[in-house]
Amino acid sequence: xxxxxxxxxxxxxEVVESCGDIRHCFTCSTCVAGCPAAEASPPLFVxxxxxxxxxxxxxxxxxxxxxxxxxTCSACEEMCPMGVKPFExxxxxxxxxxxxxxxxxxxxxxxxxxxxxxxPVDRVRxxxxxxxxxxxPPTIARFPEMLEKFRxxxxxxDLVKNNEFMFKG
Amino acid sequence: xKYGLFLGCNVPAVRPDVExxxxxxxxxxxxxxxxxxxxxxxxxxxxxxSADETASLAVSAWNFSIAEDLGVPMVTQCGSCYSSLxxxxxxxxxxxxxxxxxxxxxxxxxxxxxxxxxxxxxxxxVLFNDIGAERIRGSLEFPLDGMSAVVQYPxxxxxxSEIVGFEESSGRPRMLRGxxxxxxxxxxxxxxxxxxxxxxxxxxxxxxxxASEYAFRKLRALRAETDAGMIVVSCITCLEHMDRxxxxxxxxxPAYVPLPVFDYNQLLAVxxxxxxxxxxxxxxxxxxxxxxxxxxxxx
Ligand code: SF4
Ligand code: SF4
Ligand code: SF4
Ligand code: SF4
Numbered sequence: 001x002x003x004x005x006x007x008x009x010x011x012x013x014e015v016v017e018s019c020g021d022i023r024h025c026f027t028c029s030t031c032v033a034g035c036p037a038a039e040a041s042p043p044l045f046v047x048x049x050x051x052x053x054x055x056x057x058x059x060x061x062x063x064x065x066x067x068x069x070x071x072t073c074s075a076c077e078e079m080c081p082m083g084v085k086p087f088e089x090x091x092x093x094x095x096x097x098x099x100x101x102x103x104x105x106x107x108x109x110x111x112x113x114x115x116x117x118x119x120p121v122d123r124v125r126x127x128x129x130x131x132x133x134x135x136x137p138p139t140i141a142r143f144p145e146m147l148e149k150f151r152x153x154x155x156x157x158d159l160v161k162n163n164e165f166m167f168k169g
Numbered sequence: 170x171k172y173g174l175f176l177g178c179n180v181p182a183v184r185p186d187v188e189x190x191x192x193x194x195x196x197x198x199x200x201x202x203x204x205x206x207x208x209x210x211x212x213x214x215x216x217x218x219s220a221d222e223t224a225s226l227a228v229s230a231w232n233f234s235i236a237e238d239l240g241v242p243m244v245t246q247c248g249s250c251y252s253s254l255x256x257x258x259x260x261x262x263x264x265x266x267x268x269x270x271x272x273x274x275x276x277x278x279x280x281x282x283x284x285x286x287x288x289x290x291x292x293x294x295v296l297f298n299d300i301g302a303e304r305i306r307g308s309l310e311f312p313l314d315g316m317s318a319v320v321q322y323p324x325x326x327x328x329x330s331e332i333v334g335f336e337e338s339s340g341r342p343r344m345l346r347g348x349x350x351x352x353x354x355x356x357x358x359x360x361x362x363x364x365x366x367x368x369x370x371x372x373x374x375x376x377x378x379x380a381s382e383y384a385f386r387k388l389r390a391l392r393a394e395t396d397a398g399m400i401v402v403s404c405i406t407c408l409e410h411m412d413r414x415x416x417x418x419x420x421x422x423p424a425y426v427p428l429p430v431f432d433y434n435q436l437l438a439v440x441x442x443x444x445x446x447x448x449x450x451x452x453x454x455x456x457x458x459x460x461x462x463x464x465x466x467x468x
Contacts (some may be wrong), residue, residue, distance in 0.1 A: 036383055037376075065375075068180035069372075069375045073370075091214065109224075123180050124185065127185055136187070140178055140208065146206075154227065154228075158223070
């Protein structure tokens with residue numbers, strides 16, 4: 001049951017900064033039918049995320065980990081008949097969760113802040129040499145002075161300012 | 170033709186043989202692949218795009234500014250990189266206030282300029298539309314005559330078609346097929362050809378059993394409905410995932426015989442006669458026997 005006295009009527013404005021108009025969703029479930037992650041357990045049903053956002057169920061939304069199952073394939077975005085952009089909703093819900101509960105902030109943002117990458121591109125030298133490549137690729141891994149500037153830039157963002165403990169270097 | 174090779178993270182770290190294959194095969198076709206010095210993670214959808222939109226676009230714009238300085242279109246093999254960059258570009262072009270904010274971040278602390286001239290292409294788009302099947306056909310030392318394959322279209326290059334698309338129809342893509350046919354192989358259609366591999370994002374990590382079953386269904390259909398001798402992809406995640414999931418399926422079901430999986434540029438490089446130890450050396454399902462057959466057939 002939904003307790004209407006506890007709903008957060010402005011939730012949708014908070015969540016969907018950049019999405020299609022979420023209010024056009026008519027729960028047709030096309031975004032569920034074609035979604036790989038709808039086969040996860042528990043499943044990702046973007047349709048339900050949209051309902052939670054529209055009904056203002058912030059508590060339930062803050063406990064919902066299913067948006068993180070999204071494969072990012074964007075098939076739903078192609079199929080949605082109302083231009084709701086379900087994939088963008090997944091990302092927007094993740095961001096809203098990350099703003100409201102720091103434990104949702106993915107560790108990969110700190111890795112990218114530290115090294116510019118999500119993979120140790122500078123620590124696979126032997127593997128790269130074996131296929132005839134330069135040991136360190138010509139990305140930021142090879143330019144420490146650029147990495148410093150990259151971090152300077154990110155230090156100006158709300159994400160880093162509000163969660164300094166996560167970002168070293 | 171000159172392009173900027175956007176490496177991302179997974180190609181250079183996990184499958185550098187794919188990087189090598191791209192660096193060797195593209196110039197043979199007249200496509201110079203310049204480096205994008207100082208580039209960073211695209212950013213991956215599971216990172217900044219899942220935490221802070223402005224920070225995320227600043228990371229994308231960092232990458233764009235490097236390509237803009239060189240005046241070259243960026244080319245990616247990774248489907249996720251392609252989609253992340255294309256979507257970021259769309260967002261930056263569509264919102265003046267946001268773009269100015271991001272430009273300010275780049276200018277202020279990083280001394281970089283995002284002008285908005287950046288262009289992002291997927292490597293199959295470049296191969297099919299800029300280079301063309303004819304030129305590819307003419308570059309082969311060992312064509313795949315008499316062989317058959319299935320192809321995996323990277324969904325990140327199909328959807329949403331109005332932002333990322335370069336096929337005539339996202340429901341009936343044909344470019345990867347055309348590219349494999351240009352190598353001399355026949356491409357077999359099957360019922361689940363357009364099913365996503367399921368390997369990207371958080372599905373595998375969050376629900377390994379569900380993601381495995383999802384991939385197995387595709388793989389079983391592929392084996393039951395075709396006589397294909399290989400799987401050809403053009404996305405680092407499709408490559409790794411179809412390779413790994415086949416090994417998983419074979420463990421559970423010994424009747425399943427896994428097929429070699431190639432990134433398109435790897436197969437192209439093998440057909441061009443480049444050293445397989447450099448361009449196709451890292452995989453779970455062994456590819457050596459097929460590579461030998463390809464190289465033997467041309468003689
Ligand atoms: S496909 Fe679009 S309209 Fe249908 S349920 Fe999903 S978001 Fe709503
Ligand atoms: S983008 Fe995410 S939500 Fe949409 S269909 Fe793909 S996995 Fe499902
Ligand atoms: S999408 Fe994947 S491979 Fe591409 S840069 Fe991001 S993390 Fe690296
Ligand atoms: S098939 Fe899988 S890995 Fe490949 S592009 Fe689609 S989601 Fe990405």
